[in-house]
Amino acid sequence: MTDAPILIRSVEVLSDDWATLKKFTFDYRRRDGTLERQVRQTYDRGHGAVILPYDPERGTVLLVRQFRLPAYVSGHPGPLVEACAGLLDEDDPETCIRREAQEELGYRLRDTESVFHVFMSPGSVTERLMFFIARYSPDDRIGQGGGDRHEGEDIEVLEVSLEGALGMIDEGQIVDGKTIMLLQHLKLKGLMRASAHP
Incomplete structure (x- = not known):
């Protein structure tokens, strides 16, 4: 783990049509210093x-x-x-x-x-x-x-x-x-x- 609050472990594209839906698995460093594995999705349609x-x-x-x-x-x-x-x-x-x-x-x-x-x-x-x-x-x-x-x-x-x-x-x-x-x-x-x- 680096000084960054997260370390991305994997990225999966779930959909790539009008916009792109991705699933991220990452390690998140909590404020108390412990590591936690999390999974989130992002919806990207541009700015x-x-x-x-x-x-x-x-x-x-x-x-x-x-x-x-x-x-x-x-x-x-x-x-x-x-x-x-x-x-x-x-x-x-x-x-x-x-x-x-x-x-x-x-x-x-x-x-x-x-x-x-x-x-x-x-x-x-x-x-x-x-x-x-x-x-x-x-x-x-x-x-x-x-x-x-x-x-x-x-x-x-x-x-x-x-x-x-x-x-x-x-x-x-x-x-x-x-x-x-x-x-x-x-x-x-x-x-x-x-x-x-x-």
């Missing part, structure tokens, strides 16, 4: 980026609504309201999220700002998600959005007030973690003016 565009003049944000099978089979019957997001593939996070904003939202975003880079479900998922915000205005709209039909996307674009979106969290209409984090970030930073927008 991603998410963005929340906001219009400080009108007090609005852009969100999407789409069907998510994992949420559905976990008891959420309707589509999820989320911030625009996507996998990096071969791109850097900023390039990825600008592309996703055009495909999903129909907006060309210029001044993106990175706010944090986090693991969303570190107990089993290897993905790190880069969070962005960006100012937008109606003049930045270049298309209808809706996502990539060839990838099975069927995305509805929503423009709501920040206060309205925060109310949707309270009412259980927004249950997506990354979206809640970005909405609360905007509120805590005081980046928005009050708005009468619904």
Whole structure:
């Protein structure tokens, strides 16, 4: 055993389809110094980026609504309201999220700002998600959005007030973690003016 807290003994690929599921067997050194054999699985689908565009003049944000099978089979019957997001593939996070904003939202975003880079479900998922915000205005709209039909996307674009979106969290209409984090970030930073927008 080295100074590292674990020594990996074996790695088995259980599935390699849309994502890769691996089974790890490793020795873990506990804080009291004893060794313990453990087995865990990791789900690797790559890293991603998410963005929340906001219009400080009108007090609005852009969100999407789409069907998510994992949420559905976990008891959420309707589509999820989320911030625009996507996998990096071969791109850097900023390039990825600008592309996703055009495909999903129909907006060309210029001044993106990175706010944090986090693991969303570190107990089993290897993905790190880069969070962005960006100012937008109606003049930045270049298309209808809706996502990539060839990838099975069927995305509805929503423009709501920040206060309205925060109310949707309270009412259980927004249950997506990354979206809640970005909405609360905007509120805590005081980046928005009050708005009468619904």
